[in-house]
Amino acid sequence: MKLRDFILRRIVLAIPVVFGVVTITWFLAYIVGDPVSMYITERTPDAAIPGIIESHGFNEPLPVQFFLYITNLLQGDWGTSTSTATDAPVLDIIAQRFPATIELALLSMIIAIILGIPLGIISATKKDKPVDHITRIFALAGVSMPIFWFGLMLKYILFFQFKAWGLPYLPSSNRYNIQLYDHVATTGFILIDSLLVGDIRLFFDALRHMAMPAFCLGYLVLAIITRMMRSSMLEVLKEDYITLAKSKGLTQRIVVYRHALRNALIPTVTVIGLAFGGLMTGAVLTETIFNWPGLGRWAVRSILQSDLAGINGFTLLVALIVVTSNLVVDLIYGTLDPRIRFG
Amino acid sequence: MTEDFALKVEGLVTNFYTYEGVVLALAGVDLFLRRGDTMGIVGETGCGKSVTARSILRLVEPPGRIEQGSITFFDRDRETNEIAPIEILDLEEAEMMDIRGNKIAIVFQDPATFPNPVFRIGTQIAEVIMLHQDLGRAALEVKIEELEVNLDKTEGDRRNKIEEKIEHYKSQLDTPPEPDDNDKKAAAWKLAIDMLKLVKMPAPEQVISQYPHELSGGMRQRALIAMALSCNPAILICDEATTALDVTVQAQVLNLLNELKSEIGTSIMIITHDLGVVAETCNWVNVMYAGNTVETAATEEIFETPMHPYTMGLLVAVPKLHETKERLDQIRGSVPNLITPPTGCRFHPRCDFVTEICKNDRPRLRELKPGHWVACHNPQGGS
Missing domain, CATH: 4.10.860 (DNA Excision Repair, Uvrb; Chain A)
Known part of the structure; x- marks a missing residue:
């Protein structure tokens, strides 16, 4: 009951945030590019241009156009994207491409969490030992390398060079081997779809294709989680309640994994939530490098071609994801820390 | 040795290796705790009381290290009454874990920071019970x-x-x-409620499933005491356990400790800088100064005939209700820096009775009167 109230309140509070994002993006996009240019080629007769402008409503005053966009948005019409081969409604494109992106983002998040948290713990409990030094260098590299550079290096070594050396290499583009397998989208997540139809080979093929982009995308988050986990763990291990736990005669293992871990996770979870928003940005770069048929590539093309509906649609979606992941973080927070439990 | 000791500490030396230098926190602490006694350890802030307590449980964290000395715990078998001396500093870590919280338990200073904020009170008490008791x-x-x-x-x-x-x-x-895990949990939970009842926690059935932040300071302190007592330890160390509490709550907790002592037969070591607490609850006092034991005797003996100049100063410094004074008495000077402690007797720069020998030679603890040990070259025969 109280939890439901909390969620409802958060949703209501999210409305101004999302509205703000939409407003700013909409006006910015208008300033940066000329939407009319999408409809005009060299072969368009000059006389037709006023007609094109009028038919798309570009002659209306800006506030009116914005009002129309918002009205359509509220009615479930996110506009028509003009940057794809054939003009298509933004929502359709999102529905079609979103699974590829979110599958990649989730997988890289899982990699980052599964590796990052234990690495952070080990690094903290073995402070100043070789393991700690190696982990710290690994994490420092992760936060220091730009994704586009790291992605290109991965692709260069694990794909081009390994192929050239005759070693088993990782595929560098697409979600699966299109020549060998068929994929009929039911959920849109290949890993789930392939298991649903019982096609294990497609599953592993998809996993192989996902390995490089997912690691490329997840490395930054992995590094952030590791560093955060290490520092919060070190902080927590100095707390009085750890001394108390030791004075009870508990083993080091239980002290660390039961008493310290839960407290140390609290700041880490915040960082994970924020990083998930960052993953969506990273996806734009990663998908471009690895030729991944997701939303990121579409977003890049929308920006390059001044596809207003595309830019706005993508930004709105990212805003919704960030707001949702923040809500999820706050819910996890509550389960971890009784002091901020709702109600 | 015919006396029945519970714990004996001899020549305990603990150092802290910090960036500023080696802090010689404990420079030969001697103390003994008789079975069934309540002993007070008094001294100024920074004289090594807490370090002594943590050393006894081997809970000194790096950069601290116990360098030498011996801590002997006389473990009495509950059934056979046989006493087995255990040298704590020689134990393996695993054997030490069996002593911590089980045979020797500690109640810490600050009820605000010591309970783990993310676990229920009951979970934290039941944890010790499940760890050490056959359920x-x-x-x-x-x-x-x-x-x-x-x-x-x-x-x-x-x-x-x-x-x-x-x-x-x-x-x-x-x-x-x-028993399987679930039965164990249920049993430990029930024992935890009993422990809370024992420490006179109001509404124990509710408190047990509450989190530390939902309780008041006094209640949290009781919960900490319940945690420490839950395995009927032979020795209970209270490290400033009442300092953070209101005077009224403090009195309650002290009474509680005394009642519990007779109930479960625990020897208690109370660490405090409050002489009032000592006078009320302890029958033996151990005075510490700058990492040394300077005087130890029965409470009345210490209060009536203090022999060490420091103890005398300490007692004079307690404000008295029936005296009118312009200035309160104090011991001149301040607590020495323990990275470069004074040579010889560590108290000599502040001592009114200092002689040449005090500057060079550290006095050993000697039994000057039966049952009254003093570490001083010029003991003041008791005024």
Whole structure:
């Protein structure tokens, strides 16, 4: 009951945030590019241009156009994207491409969490030992390398060079081997779809294709989680309640994994939530490098071609994801820390 | 040695290796705790009281290290009454874990920061119980109790079945089988409630499933005491356990400790800088100064005839209600820096009776009167 109230309140509070994002993006996009240019080629007769402008409503005053966009948005019409081969409604494109992106983002998040948290713990409990030094260098590299550079290096070594050396290499583009397998989208997540139809080979093929982009995308988050986990763990291990736990005669293992871990996770979870928003940005770069048929590539093309509906649609979606992941973080927070439990 | 000691500490040296230099925190602490006694350790802030307590449990964190000395714990078997001396500093870490919280327990200073904020009070108490106690019998008792409650509610055929079950469990009471995890938890939880009742926690059934932040300071302190007492330790160390509390709550907690002492036969070591607490609760006092034991004797003896100049100063410094004074008495100077402690007797720069020998030679603890040990070259025969 109280939890439901909390969620409802958060949703209501999210409305101004999302509205703000939409407003700013909409006006910015208008300033940066000329939407009319999408409809005009060299072969368009000059006389037709006023007609094109009028038919798309570009002659209306800006506030009116914005009002129309918002009205359509509220009615479930996110506009028509003009940057794809054939003009298509933004929502359709999102529905079609979103699974590829979110599958990649989730997988890289899982990699980052599964590796990052234990690495952070080990690094903290073995402070100043070789393991700690190696982990710290690994994490420092992760936060220091730009994704586009790291992605290109991965692709260069694990794909081009390994192929050239005759070693088993990782595929560098697409979600699966299109020549060998068929994929009929039911959920849109290949890993789930392939298991649903019982096609294990497609599953592993998809996993192989996902390995490089997912690691490329997840490395930054992995590094952030590791560093955060290490520092919060070190902080927590100095707390009085750890001394108390030791004075009870508990083993080091239980002290660390039961008493310290839960407290140390609290700041880490915040960082994970924020990083998930960052993953969506990273996806734009990663998908471009690895030729991944997701939303990121579409977003890049929308920006390059001044596809207003595309830019706005993508930004709105990212805003919704960030707001949702923040809500999820706050819910996890509550389960971890009784002091901020709702109600 | 005919006396029945619970703990004996001799020449304990603990250093902290910091960036500024080596802090010589404990420079030969001697103390002994008789079984059933309440001993007070008094001294100024920074004189090594807490480090002594943590050293006894080997809880000194790096950069601190116990360098030398001996800590002997005389473990009395509850059934045979046989006493086995255990040298704590020689134990393996695993053996030490069996002592911590079980045979020697500690209640820490600050009830605000010591309970783990993310676990329920009950979980934190039950944890110690599950770790150190054999819950076979307790688990069976919980099961029987549950069945008996059910018995009252059911009728007819099923009644017989339940009765049979109760009989079955009762027959096992003397040689209880190893309980499974859930039974253990239930039993430990029940014992935890009993512990909270023992420390006079109001509404223990509710408090047990509350989190530390939902309790007041006094209640948290009680919970910490309950945690420490839950395995009937032979020695209970209270490290400034009442300092953070209101005076009224402090009195309650101290009374509680004294009652508990007679109830479960624990020897208590109270660390404090409050001489009032010592006078009220302890029958033996150990005065520490800058990492040394300077004087130790029975409480009345110390209060009436202090022999070490530091103890005398300490007692004079206590404001008295019936005297009117412009300035309160104090010991001149301040606590020395323990990275570069004074040579010889560490108290000599502040001592009114200092002689040449005090500057070069550290006095040993000597028994000057029966039952009154002093570490001083110029003891003041007791004024």
